[in-house]
Amino acid sequence: MAELSTTKGISKGVIKLTVLLGISFAVILLFKPFATEEAYRAFPVIGSRVWVWIIAQLHLNFAAFVLGVPIFAVAMEFIGWRKSDERLDKIAHDFAKLFTVGYTITAILGTVLLISLPFLYPKFMDHLMKILGPTWWLYCVVMYVETVIVALYYYSWDRMKENSKGKHVFLGLLVNLAGTALLLITSSWVGYMTTPGGVNETTGELVNRWDAIKTYMWLPLSLHRLMANVVFGASIGAAYAAYRFITSTDPEDKAYYDWMGYTAAMISIAFYFILPGIGYLLGVEIYAFNEQMGIQLMGGFFAWLWVMQAILMGLILFFINYYLWISLNKMPGGDRYFKYVKLLYIFTLLGWAIWMTPHSVAVSLEEARRIGTYHPILGNLGVMASKNTATIVAMLATFYSYAIFRIANKEPTVPWAKTGSMVKAAVMIASFVGILYIGWYSYIVPAEFRVKVLSTIQFGLFFGVMIATMVIDKYLYKDARVIGEPDWGKMPDRSQYSLIGVTVTFTWLMSLLGYMRSGGRQYWHVYGIVKDTSPDAFLPTHGFASVVASITTVLFFFVVAAVFWGMIKTEKVPEGGKAS
Amino acid sequence: MKSGFSKLVLLIIGLSVFYTYVGLYFLPQSESLPPVVIEIKEGIDQDELLKIGEDILFGKGQCMVCHPNKPEPGMRSPAIAGIGAVMYERVQSMDITEEEYIFQALVDTKAYIPEGFSPIMPPSQKLLTEGELIAVAALLQSKGSDVTISFPESLPALRKSMGSTEKKPVVASAKISKGISQAELLKIGKDMYDDKGACIDCHPAEPDPDVEFPILTALLGEVEKHAEEKGKDTEEFLFEALVNPGAYVAEGMDDIMPATQESLSPEEIIAVSAYIQSKGGKVTISLDSLPTLTKELEKAGGQ
Numbered sequence: 100m101a102e103l104s105t106t107k108g109i110s111k112g113v114i115k116l117t118v119l120l121g122i123s124f125a126v127i128l129l130f131k132p133f134a135t136e137e138a139y140r141a142f143p144v145i146g147s148r149v150w151v152w153i154i155a156q157l158h159l160n161f162a163a164f165v166l167g168v169p170i171f172a173v174a175m176e177f178i179g180w181r182k183s184d185e186r187l188d189k190i191a192h193d194f195a196k197l198f199t200v201g202y203t204i205t206a207i208l209g210t211v212l213l214i215s216l217p218f219l220y221p222k223f224m225d226h227l228m229k230i231l232g233p234t235w236w237l238y239c240v241v242m243y244v245e246t247v248i249v250a251l252y253y254y255s256w257d258r259m260k261e262n263s264k265g266k267h268v269f270l271g272l273l274v275n276l277a278g279t280a281l282l283l284i285t286s287s288w289v290g291y292m293t294t295p296g297g298v299n300e301t302t303g304e305l306v307n308r309w310d311a312i313k314t315y316m317w318l319p320l321s322l323h324r325l326m327a328n329v330v331f332g333a334s335i336g337a338a339y340a341a342y343r344f345i346t347s348t349d350p351e352d353k354a355y356y357d358w359m360g361y362t363a364a365m366i367s368i369a370f371y372f373i374l375p376g377i378g379y380l381l382g383v384e385i386y387a388f389n390e391q392m393g394i395q396l397m398g399g400f401f402a403w404l405w406v407m408q409a410i411l412m413g414l415i416l417f418f419i420n421y422y423l424w425i426s427l428n429k430m431p432g433g434d435r436y437f438k439y440v441k442l443l444y445i446f447t448l449l450g451w452a453i454w455m456t457p458h459s460v461a462v463s464l465e466e467a468r469r470i471g472t473y474h475p476i477l478g479n480l481g482v483m484a485s486k487n488t489a490t491i492v493a494m495l496a497t498f499y500s501y502a503i504f505r506i507a508n509k510e511p512t513v514p515w516a517k518t519g520s521m522v523k524a525a526v527m528i529a530s531f532v533g534i535l536y537i538g539w540y541s542y543i544v545p546a547e548f549r550v551k552v553l554s555t556i557q558f559g560l561f562f563g564v565m566i567a568t569m570v571i572d573k574y575l576y577k578d579a580r581v582i583g584e585p586d587w588g589k590m591p592d593r594s595q596y597s598l599i600g601v602t603v604t605f606t607w608l609m610s611l612l613g614y615m616r617s618g619g620r621q622y623w624h625v626y627g628i629v630k631d632t633s634p635d636a637f638l639p640t641h642g643f644a645s646v647v648a649s650i651t652t653v654l655f656f657f658v659v660a661a662v663f664w665g666m667i668k669t670e671k672v673p674e675g676g677k678a679s
Numbered sequence: 680m681k682s683g684f685s686k687l688v689l690l691i692i693g694l695s696v697f698y699t700y701v702g703l704y705f706l707p708q709s710e711s712l713p714p715v716v717i718e719i720k721e722g723i724d725q726d727e728l729l730k731i732g733e734d735i736l737f738g739k740g741q742c743m744v745c746h747p748n749k750p751e752p753g754m755r756s757p758a759i760a761g762i763g764a765v766m767y768e769r770v771q772s773m774d775i776t777e778e779e780y781i782f783q784a785l786v787d788t789k790a791y792i793p794e795g796f797s798p799i800m801p802p803s804q805k806l807l808t809e810g811e812l813i814a815v816a817a818l819l820q821s822k823g824s825d826v827t828i829s830f831p832e833s834l835p836a837l838r839k840s841m842g843s844t845e846k847k848p849v850v851a852s853a854k855i856s857k858g859i860s861q862a863e864l865l866k867i868g869k870d871m872y873d874d875k876g877a878c879i880d881c882h883p884a885e886p887d888p889d890v891e892f893p894i895l896t897a898l899l900g901e902v903e904k905h906a907e908e909k910g911k912d913t914e915e916f917l918f919e920a921l922v923n924p925g926a927y928v929a930e931g932m933d934d935i936m937p938a939t940q941e942s943l944s945p946e947e948i949i950a951v952s953a954y955i956q957s958k959g960g961k962v963t964i965s966l967d968s969l970p971t972l973t974k975e976l977e978k979a980g981g982q
Contacts, residue, residue: 301875302867345683391741391801398744400711407702478751545795546755592683596690603694622713630873638711645702649695656691 108254112202112246119206120239123213132217133225139633140219147219148635149647154212156610156651157658160331161205162285163324163609166278167332168198169249171366173271180264190359192256194336199253200662202246220633223624230298230311231288238284245277282328283321290316292625293616294388303628315388319381326370326377331605333367338602339663341595344588354588361426364598365501367605368419372494372565376558385619392626396619398458403641404615406457409486411608413451416497418600420447423500425594430507431583439503443496446531450493456480479542487554488538491561495530498565506572509579519575523568530564606655610648714739716880719810721831725817728830732818735811740803742815756800757793764823778828781816782840804841808880812837855946857966861953864965868954871947876939878951899959914964917952918972923979938979945972 132140142150172194179187217224228235252270259267290312291297297310305311340360347353386393395401424440427433458481479485511519537557541549620626622636630636717731717739736742736759745756757765769791770780783790788800803812810830816837817828855867872878872895881892893901899917906916919926924936939948949972953964 302870342683342687345687386799389801390799391806394744394799395741399741402744403706407698407706410701411698482751547795547797592686596686599687599690600694603691604698607695607698621711636713640708640710641706642699642703642708645699645706648702649699652695653692660687 105251105254105258108250109247112250113243115203116206116242116246119210123210126214127217130218133221135221138220138222140221142215142219146635147633151212151215151219152614152647153651153654154208154215156613156647157655158205158208158212159613160606160609160651160655161201161208161658162281163328163331164335165198165201165205166282166325167328167330168194168201168336169271169274169278169332170329171333171336171363172198173268173275174366175362176271177268180268186355186358188260189355190362193339193359195253195256196666197336197339197662198332199249200666202249204658204662206242220624223629226303226625226629227288227291230305230308231291233308234284234287234312238281241277241280241284245274245281248273248277279325282324283317286321286324287312287314287317289616290314290320293392293620294385295625295628298628300627303625315384316381319377319384323374323377323381326373327609329370330367330374331609333363333370334598334602334605335659336363337367337598338659341598342663343667344590344595345592350588357429357587357590360595360598364419364422364601367601368497368501371415372498372561375490379554379558389626392619395621396615400638401615401618403457404611404644406455407611407641407645408608409451409455411604411611412490413447413454413493415601415604415608416447416451416493418597418604420444420497420500422594422597422601423497423504425591425597426504427507429586429589430504431586432510433504433507436503436507439499443500446496447493450489450491450496453480453485453489454493456485458482482542483554484538484541484549487541487557488534491534491557492531495534495561495564498568499527502568502572506576506579508582508585509576510582511575511579513575513577516575519571523571523575526564526567526571530560533560603652603656607648607652610651611644614644614648714806716808717811717814719814719830723830725826725829728814728817729821729826731811732814732816732821735807735815736818739811740807740815745799756796759819759822761823763820766819767824776836777820777824778816778833778836779840781819781828782812782833782837785812785816786837786840809834809837809841855950855966859966861962861965864950864953865957865962867947868950868952868957871943871951872954875947876943876951881936895955896958898955902955903960914952914968915971915975917955917964918948918968918975919978921948921952922972922975940976940979945969945976948972 139147141147172191175187175194176191178184179191248270252267252274255267255270291314294315295311296314297307297312298305337360340356340363344353344356344360347356382393382397385396397405420443424443427436427440456477458478513519534557537553537560541553544553618638621638622631623629624631717735719728719731723731742759747754747758749760750758766780766784767777770777773780775783780791785803788802789798792798803815807815813828813830813833816833817826820826820828855864879895882895882898884895886894902917902920903913905920906913909916911919921939924938939951943951946966946969949964949966949968952968952972953962956962956964
């Protein structure tokens, strides 16, 4: 790709942002959407809610992408710099290329949303501006700051590569700090809408703006989004690499994209393991704000969508496991571990099956009256005690698929190799037994003890086992005999489709969970403060929500494919040609 | 390359279609509508009251989310089956009636927490009307004890329980202070009408086939008509109708409206009155009308 100069790059970014903001403000000033007595205006054909739902979700997907990918890229650049690994620097640069294009699309979608909201929901937006208006102006300032730093970071890559790499990595850090600031600001808006504070409960008038910003949900939601963005950003990177792998014919390119896909996918899954814990924290804060909202979200109307979530999360684990099991083929000596795959498959499958077992099988009042609320056997599996256990078992099996892959082409040479391997096996067996025992014990203790103590111990055990295994492996395989180097690029296409499957499923999951988080407010724009009196003041059927989630997912990938296509096209510009 | 791209498109669309299929055909399909007030007529038959209670338990009240029908391991809250018998047993060693115990447990949910459970239940009166609370209480009593709770006979006992938990209005009257603009007063009046006063539940802004009471825009006309009949000033009569609603019940209507001062401060009643006035005539009510309202409040208090 022919490079622009840094100054031109910055000017281009600032002009783009100014034009988009200018369009939004011009439309709002010209058409004065707030000057109305009406609380709502209708969007043609699909209605206001569905329109805003789709645009907001697409905007969020791209925002997650442009906030998550830089974290990943800068981490790669830093490690590449410290280890003098050119491949890591290349992967970081490729990702930086991805997110710079992503910014423009995010900003365009943000502009559509910015114009849509005051026109369709004038009264609600008027309220929001009265309460959190200054944060919006701060958001604009941070957007400009980020645009400048991103341009500086990307366009100075080659210039700073040799002598100023440290400073360049620091620029990358600043990109991430600006991104995190944007995330904190936007999370404060969502936090206020769901768990409001700082306003008079009856009149909705502002009492304390800082209290309206630092609501119950603010920090846990920000943290959850930050982690989810890394998962999402890295999985998009993996999908990009997979696509390049599939469409490439050059063995060298195939090897590079195979390695890139593997690295991105493993980072994605590593952060994916942290998400349930932070989600738990978010749930605790929602319960602390209002138990009824917590109950409604976790077990009321949305109960069946948690089953859907389990189906999707389990599928993500299966896609990754499948990818890792196939990957054993490219590791010389990997065939020694094929025998364990069946076992890991059974554990993952059992964990997934229990995870998606519904607690209450009755789907209507009439059915509950007729057959009872709970199934005599399955009803016992659909509770938190078994679901926590099943989730951890499935995730732990996935971790072991990865742990096996890492050592598949090595043989330990340390004198205590046999003892080390036995200790590792003992840790693994003890952890499985311990997690299952806590799961069983959770049935017979009061709910409070299970929620506050046993669940924490179970998750702690899960992370403890992973850390212990990695530490043992580090010493056990020090100076190990390498049977052969991994044959990067020697992978069937189906392995790459499973990586793309992870990304598609995760995108769909984000749409679903975004809807659930928003739906927790039920018939309120701002819970308990601004009532939704529009014709859409109800939660649609799960089927309808699924249709919208699919539409946004397909639209998202349509745009992403266009971005990838554009990037690949620019790579083919002959030397001396003009960059598009 | 083209084949790889086509497969990719197929994969994305295929997975999305599969997830949509699961959402459409494997999950229950119902909508969650905003809660509606369930009308409970005076002297309602016990069976009917219990049926309404059961509907609320499964529906509007969302009680079944935490309370399983039968005891089960690790349950979050006590089971519904036999709960009436359990409560009957408990009151034997207490100095309260069974009715009082059930109402108290519903409205002051932290009052009686059985061992091993956490105080996670929200106060039921935030979600349910008085009639609905009585229906739920009757249903709970029916699970192992003789049903003595009925509507409207049990209203005093329920109100006593609610009174003991009622907090002073959170809205600072200071917000409605001298010099407030008419627009601000009307805005507060609207908020009171829609939310805190919950007037909108029975007097909606738009005609509603399920609601038999006059809608918001018709209220002023009603007031003017009755004021003329009684030879009173409209403003004075509007205040009287709000603070002593039982005095003027329109023909064919039930006397169910609570006195406004039970939920609103005098300044807030002024705001609501001005708001009602704004829906059909010139707004004459302001904070200067406070002495007239005070007089009506004193009269209502003396009855």
